[in-house]
Amino acid sequence: MVVFEKPHALTDVPLHYCPGCTHGIVHRLVAEVIDELGIEGKTIGIAPVGCSVMAYNYFNCDMIEAAHGRAPAVATGVKRANPENIVFTYQGDGDLASIGMAETVHSAARNENITIIFINNAIYGMTGGQMAPTSLPGQITQTSPYGRDTDHCGFPIKVCEMLSQVDGAQYLERVAVNNVKNVKNAKKAIKKAFQNQVEGKGFSLIEVISTCPTNWGLTPQKALQWVDEKMIPYYPLGVYKDNTAEKEAE
Amino acid sequence: MAKLTFKTDKCKGCGLCVDVCPKKVLTLATDKINAKGHHPVQAVNMDDCIACAFCATMCPDCIITVER
Numbered sequence: 322m323v324v325f326e327k328p329h330a331l332t333d334v335p336l337h338y339c340p341g342c343t344h345g346i347v348h349r350l351v352a353e354v355i356d357e358l359g360i361e362g363k364t365i366g367i368a369p370v371g372c373s374v375m376a377y378n379y380f381n382c383d384m385i386e387a388a389h390g391r392a393p394a395v396a397t398g399v400k401r402a403n404p405e406n407i408v409f410t411y412q413g414d415g416d417l418a419s420i421g422m423a424e425t426v427h428s429a430a431r432n433e434n435i436t437i438i439f440i441n442n443a444i445y446g447m448t449g450g451q452m453a454p455t456s457l458p459g460q461i462t463q464t465s466p467y468g469r470d471t472d473h474c475g476f477p478i479k480v481c482e483m484l485s486q487v488d489g490a491q492y493l494e495r496v497a498v499n500n501v502k503n504v505k506n507a508k509k510a511i512k513k514a515f516q517n518q519v520e521g522k523g524f525s526l527i528e529v530i531s532t533c534p535t536n537w538g539l540t541p542q543k544a545l546q547w548v549d550e551k552m553i554p555y556y557p558l559g560v561y562k563d564n565t566a567e568k569e570a571e
Numbered sequence: 572m573a574k575l576t577f578k579t580d581k582c583k584g585c586g587l588c589v590d591v592c593p594k595k596v597l598t599l600a601t602d603k604i605n606a607k608g609h610h611p612v613q614a615v616n617m618d619d620c621i622a623c624a625f626c627a628t629m630c631p632d633c634i635i636t637v638e639r
Contacts, residue, residue, distance in 0.1 A: 325624040325637040341585030345631030501625050541585040
């Protein structure tokens, strides 16, 4: 009996991510959910710019590469033109929380029926570890070698908390993938986000606290600990908004 | 009887599976180098494996298949 194998929605292409990068875990969770819901044939994914820029190689469904930060805008167009398709975007923090902030907030405000998977690893990974909008106060990066100075650089953006104030957003949850329990919870959240779209319940965003061992300068194991020690206290896990239960009651 | 299959060529030797294994079944093969230039994972005492699939759950590269 097979207990665990690679989901069909993930291709055989070797991932280009650094050793220990949790992008691979999130890719697999998305693929498992696509498999379980049986929607591989009608799913369209939108790849971002960032470390996951080549996500179109890794998913077996149709994929579109968006301009930097514009994945929710592309997803809006795809979903409105083909409402029967399931449309998801897969974006990092430099893509979604920095250059793509307008598209993110407005797609939430319009309550587009799309699913957004948002990877928050508190750093710009692909470009070599510069300070991101989500970098923690005091965090050392290439462009903040003495630690992020909040007097000069401001404070990190908490995307789930911010979007919970937007009336259009329907389901917002923050999860992590730094241990087995959190991975299981992350899968449940991602599955709910896709299920919401299948049932036409509207805008769902799952923020996944991820790691960047290379640019944090830690081993993969220490990076997982760093998530527990530093990231989760600043970005508490949990459901930030859930209007989908009310919709069922109506 | 549990069985683990590794796609060794795709292993990046990050060791997340080694750390998460509750029965200490896995180690990195420090005497081997795979096509990517990493020390790949190997199972050293398969008799202890309980097929919990924790290793596969944490593997970022999806190289582990768990059977029971």
